[in-house]
Amino acid sequence: MSASTSGRRGLTLADAGREFWRHPTPWLFLVALTAAVIARVAVGGWRLGDALVPLAIAAAFPFLxxxxxxxxLHWRPRRIxxxxxxxxxARKHREHHIAPRDVALVFIPLPSAIGAVASAMVIALWLFPRTGMGLTFLVVTLTCGLLYEWCHYLVHTDYKPKTAAYRVIWRDHRLHHFKNEHYWFGVTTPGTADRVLRTYxxxxxxxxxxxxxxxxxxxxGGPAAVTR
Incomplete structure (x- = not known):
């Protein structure tokens, strides 16, 4: 991790935020999210289905x-x-486990992030019955992506938990990295899918x-034979 966030005590949220915005993927998600919000407002045509989209994503996201x-991320290389x-x-995630405090390895690799944003746009514009509903999906999905990047980044800094919710995220993800990689797979949604799928x-x-x-x-060994 860079000198601004490593080896330091008493890191503030503002300090962490300044470092966060020095990296490209948060900006990618923010710019895409801003464009999606503008497009959604311009299209209009709000219906009940727009309210159901964030509820469906909230239910599905922990399992996704x-x-x-x-x-x-835990894909085991296979010879074909x-x-x-x-x-x-998978390659970058293995590097992230080797050096969990290296800030450059905390973020989604930029080519993968670009692919994820492009895929979300295709889904939004082609797989929904209404453009407005698809744009609502895009807004919520990009918000989740940005929040994922922030939460995952923050856990790997020296910022100490000050709320109960963040304390759970911080504890579980550090257990995954430093205790046993076969458990605690939730990052922004700790204990949700993990409890259902018996990895908590x-x-x-x-x-x-x-x-x-x-x-x-x-x-x-261990229960994560699913990772092989």
Missing amino acids: EWTIHVFV GRFTLDPLL PDATSVPTSPTARDLHAIDA
Whole structure:
């Protein structure tokens, strides 16, 4: 992590915010979100379905976050003939586990973030019955993306939790990084999908994993056979 956020005590939220906005993916999400809000207001035509969109996303997002973390970020490289299938997101996430305080590795890789924003735009404009409803989906989705980047970034700084909600996020994600990578997959929604999908144990009952900092280095076993 950069000198402005590492090795320092008493980091304030403003300090963390200044560092956050020095990186490109927050700006990508913010610019896309601003454009989506402007477009949604311009299109108008508000209906009940627009209120249902954020409710549906709120219900689905914890499970989407869990699924991406388990099956994409913790992807184990696979050989297919002479080729190795090892996506950028998985490679960068392994680097992130090796160096969790390296701020450059905290954010979604820019090519992947651009792809995610483009995919959300395609879904919004092509898969909804109304343009307005699709734009509502886009606004909520981009808001979730920006909040994900902020929460994940903040956990990896020296900023100390001051609220109960953030304390849970901070605790669970650090357990994932430093205790056992086979559990606590929720980042912005800790304990939600993890409880349903049985990856939210009592931390005192879980052994410290030898591969928490070096994913897939050895077959450590555990319930995350789904990551293989």
